[in-house]
Amino acid sequence: MSEARNVTADDFAEWYAEAFVEIRRAVTLAVGDADLGEEATAEAFAKALVHWPKVRRADSRRAWVYRVALNEARSRFRRLRLERRYLQRRRAEGELHHPPPEEPDTALWRAVSGLPPRTRTAVVLRYxxxxxxxxxxxxxxVATGSVSATLHHARKRLAQVLSEEPKGAER
Structure with missing residues (x-):
């Protein structure tokens, strides 16, 4: 059974290597968006792999993948159109007005941006x-204990850095 499975997997891999670039190029041209063309083609090939026994016997494997990729692209376009309409309606009803965020304190912002990336991420997510x-x-x-320890060390480091900040520095 596993030998048959490997032959099938090898068969798909060979066909994929042969067909992907051409199909991606055509789908991209058809939808007019490189990222969408890439994503839709990748999704179509993923579905072809799942349904490989059926796709393998199809009259035209390429036609099957084109159809699936173009349907995927259309679905994404529809979702985007619906999302845009929904957001426009919400804006028109005044439900999406958000005041701009407050500008961060310059000294504090400088101190936080000087933290290591993981520590900075924890501080930003928490505070x-x-x-x-x-x-x-x-x-x-990560574990909650790691977050607690990271935040503890971050607060100590920020207190140290901010206490070293010259008096009258830009805020």
């Missing part, structure tokens, strides 16, 4: 995005 420690841990994919 700017106002996530709980557990939510920060989930968003960063």
């Amino acid at each position: 700017v995005a106002d996530l709980s420690v557990a939510e920060v841990a989930e968003a960063m994919g």
